[in-house]
Amino acid sequence: MSEETTEIIAGLRQPQKMISPKYFYDERGSQLFDAITHLPEYYPTETEFGIMRHNIDALADLVGRQASLIEYGSGSSRKTRILLEHLHELAVYVPVDISEEHLISSATAIRSEFPGLEVLPVVADFTKRFALPDPAVPPLRNIVYFPGSTIGNFTHDVAQELLDVMYQEAGENGAMLIGVDLQKDPAIIERAYNDSAGVTAEFNLNMLTHLNREFGFDFDVDAYSHSARYDRDEGRMVIELISARDQVVTIGDETIDVGAGEAVLTEYSHKYTLEGFAAMAEQAGFEVRQVWTDAERYFSIQYCTRL
Ligand code: AVJ
Numbered sequence: 501m502s503e504e505t506t507e508i509i510a511g512l513r514q515p516q517k518m519i520s521p522k523y524f525y526d527e528r529g530s531q532l533f534d535a536i537t538h539l540p541e542y543y544p545t546e547t548e549f550g551i552m553r554h555n556i557d558a559l560a561d562l563v564g565r566q567a568s569l570i571e572y573g574s575g576s577s578r579k580t581r582i583l584l585e586h587l588h589e590l591a592v593y594v595p596v597d598i599s600e601e602h603l604i605s606s607a608t609a610i611r612s613e614f615p616g617l618e619v620l621p622v623v624a625d626f627t628k629r630f631a632l633p634d635p636a637v638p639p640l641r642n643i644v645y646f647p648g649s650t651i652g653n654f655t656h657d658v659a660q661e662l663l664d665v666m667y668q669e670a671g672e673n674g675a676m677l678i679g680v681d682l683q684k685d686p687a688i689i690e691r692a693y694n695d696s697a698g699v700t701a702e703f704n705l706n707m708l709t710h711l712n713r714e715f716g717f718d719f720d721v722d723a724y725s726h727s728a729r730y731d732r733d734e735g736r737m738v739i740e741l742i743s744a745r746d747q748v749v750t751i752g753d754e755t756i757d758v759g760a761g762e763a764v765l766t767e768y769s770h771k772y773t774l775e776g777f778a779a780m781a782e783q784a785g786f787e788v789r790q791v792w793t794d795a796e797r798y799f800s801i802q803y804c805t806r807l
Contacts, residue, residue: 501752505715512749512756518765519707521653525599526710532703541695543688544649545577547799548679552579555792555801560586562790562803563675568639570594570669572626572646576606579647579679584614592618592635596626627654627662632669642674649681649799652736652770656780659770663784667806676786676804683771684798686730693728693737693769701726704741707766717751727763735776737769777802 511518524533537545552559565588571580575595584593593610597603600623607621618637624630632642644666651659666676693700704726708719720743727740740763749756777800778788786804793800 502715505751508711508715508717509751509754509756512764516765517758517762519711521767522598523707523710524703524766526706526714529703529706529710530602532699532706535699536695536703539692539695539697539699541691542700543692543798544679544681547794548647548649548801549579549582551792551794551799551801552582556582556586558790559583559677559792559801559803560588563587563643563677564640565589566591566637566640568592568594568632568635568642570596570632570642570644572596572644572666573648573650574599574602574606574621575610576602577647580610580645581613583645584610584617590617591637591639592620592633594620594622594633596622596624596630598623598625627658627665629665629668640673642669642671644670644674644676645678646676647679649679649769651678652681652772653768654770655768656770660780660783663780663786667785670806672806674806675789676781676802678802678804680772680777680800680802681769682793682797682800683735683773684796686732688798689730689737689771690728693739694726700728704728704739704766708741715751717749719749720745720747723747735771735773737767737771738765739767739769740765772800774800782807 536542568591574597595603603621607619611619618635620633670676705721708721711717712719723744724741727742729738731738742763743758745760747758781788781804785807787807788802788804790803791800
């Protein structure tokens with residue numbers, strides 16, 4: 501049995517069943533996530549892009565010339581392109597992603613769009629330390645870029661560890677540029693994860709289809725429904741799949757009992773206050789130097805330097 505299968509089974513044997521959100525992203529899941537970013541209800545992507553576009557010149561000046569841009573994620577987005585277009589004399593662009601396939605295809609696209617730019621993709625799990633490649637042009641500093649409020653997927657403890665790793669990867673004189681979704685009227689947040697076209701529901705349910713196909717589980721996907729609610733006390737979206745009936749899921753020669761109405765947690769999406777995020781950044785050794793938001797303060801982009 502693969503290490504991944506063992507990990508998934510362990511999550512399903514917890515009192516609160518859970519499956520890591522990384523299993524959303526098979527090919528279909530990546531397509532569905534892309535569709536989510538275009539939904540009218542899903543404000544984060546468009547809002548972050550707008551903040552980026554409005555402040556790109558100030559941002560480029562803060563970063564300065566000849567930096568190394570290290571992106572956590574494969575860098576297939578419009579936000580990446582706006583940075584690559586505007587940063588001054590970028591030394592190298594380093595996208596870091598766990599999925600080699602994704603990474604290579606987006607690096608190929610970036611290379612053809614930015615012919616003079618050195619692109620050095622790194623296949624790695626960015627929650628742990630990884631070695632940086634050696635670019636032809638020596639970078640004057642590292643800018644660790646983590647867009648999309650992906651930090652929100654992690655519980656506060658794990659997010660704190662991730663910020664610690666980012667501090668180390670940034671190195672001396674380095675900085676972090678991070679997209680952080682903000683706390684706001686829960687109705688707005690909940691709508692973003694319960695879209696009227698049902699794309700988020702399909703995205704969530706696709707995780708089980710993925711597990712069935714790739715790892716040999718036999719979840720009755722049709723018995724499951726999507727649930728996404730905002731927990732005000734914790735400041736996070738709780739995204740689950742609920743089984744309408746009892747089922748026994750088998751995998752190899754093991755079985756997992758699922759009760760009627762029982763939930764599997766598939767994702768958290770934490771929303772921050774500016775103070776809350778600043779405290780975590782500081783704990784990791786960063787100082788928040790600049791925060792850009794949209795007029796409604798839905799989303800933030802934060803520029804943090806090492807203390
Ligand atoms: C990719 C983790 C930032 O939390 O908003 C979107 C994922 N899940 N809709 C988010 C997601 C359902 C997204 N992140």
